[in-house]
Amino acid sequence: MEQFVGAKRLKPLNDFIFKKIFGENTDKDLLIGFLNSIVSFRIEDIEVREEKLTKESLVEKQGILDIKAITSKKEKINVEVQLLNQYNMVHRTLFYWSKLYTENFKSGQNFKELSKTITINLLGFEMLELESYRSTFHLYEDTEKCMLTDLLEIHFIELPKFDKIENKDYSNPLHRWLLFLKEDVPTEELEVLRGMDGLINKADNKLNYLSADDEVKREYELREKHLSDEKTRIEGAKEESENLTISIIKLLNKGMDIEKIAKTLSVSVEKVSNIINKLND
Numbered sequence: 139m140e141q142f143v144g145a146k147r148l149k150p151l152n153d154f155i156f157k158k159i160f161g162e163n164t165d166k167d168l169l170i171g172f173l174n175s176i177v178s179f180r181i182e183d184i185e186v187r188e189e190k191l192t193k194e195s196l197v198e199k200q201g202i203l204d205i206k207a208i209t210s211k212k213e214k215i216n217v218e219v220q221l222l223n224q225y226n227m228v229h230r231t232l233f234y235w236s237k238l239y240t241e242n243f244k245s246g247q248n249f250k251e252l253s254k255t256i257t258i259n260l261l262g263f264e265m266l267e268l269e270s271y272r273s274t275f276h277l278y279e280d281t282e283k284c285m286l287t288d289l290l291e292i293h294f295i296e297l298p299k300f301d302k303i304e305n306k307d308y309s310n311p312l313h314r315w316l317l318f319l320k321e322d323v324p325t326e327e328l329e330v331l332r333g334m335d336g337l338i339n340k341a342d343n344k345l346n347y348l349s350a351d352d353e354v355k356r357e358y359e360l361r362e363k364h365l366s367d368e369k370t371r372i373e374g375a376k377e378e379s380e381n382l383t384i385s386i387i388k389l390l391n392k393g394m395d396i397e398k399i400a401k402t403l404s405v406s407v408e409k410v411s412n413i414i415n416k417l418n419d
């Protein structure tokens with residue numbers, strides 16, 4: 139694929155662009171290379187479930203532009219970029235993992251036919267109280283730490299933690315991919331990555347091609363606007379919640395009971411109780 143010069147580089151972590159780069163069977167070697175930098179086993183081949191993107195899916199509140207694929211050994215894999223902290227990532231992850239795990243499983247089938255299901259989340263925020271930027275979860279027995287099964291595998295890659303690593307390891311394939319995915323990767327560094335890694339060279343050529351495509355850019359801008367609006371909504375809700383909490387604390391300090399606080403602030407007693415319970419945790 140020829141390299142396009144002059145077009146502004148679109149953000150690779152915009153989930154629409156990420157899906158265009160990694161979510162097509164014609165370039166499935168890019169997804170295989172990226173996944174092999176994350177999982178502990180070797181993926182030889184994969185089939186991407188290609189889904190037609192519509193204008194509605196780019197702007198819907200619940201629109202999820204993830205990548206679903208199945209390996210030649212029937213492992214199911216889901217990859218999602220989530221740059222905004224909606225404060226529900228763990229529950230959300232388990233919900234979508236369970237849907238993929240049981241997908242197409244019919245009543246009467248042998249439960250042994252259920253396949254290993256892997257979820258990989260690239261996060262634009264810090265979520266876990268762990269130092270490492272990457273974490274992997276399975277099902278373990280509490281005391282003996284014995285794995286019950288490897289059918290469940292969940293990965294979180296916290297990009298802000300990766301950014302804090304002072305000396306990135308160019309010999310580490312995942313480091314190379316995450317550097318490529320950075321919006322502001324320096325040109326000189328990108329050239330080094332392209333020279334070291336043929337798949338990143340191909341991915342960057344594809345990104346350059348996408349960045350020069352007018353229709354792709356229109357769809358990209360739609361998605362960027364939606365993500366910006368969603369960020370504003372989340373931040374507004376967070377600020378409103380913080381202001382409500384401050385008001386409740388002030389009224390509690392005045393000796394007001396829960397029912398009267400709820401009436402004064404025009405909110406439900408349940409909401410006031412939930413906030414007070416969180417304050418006491």
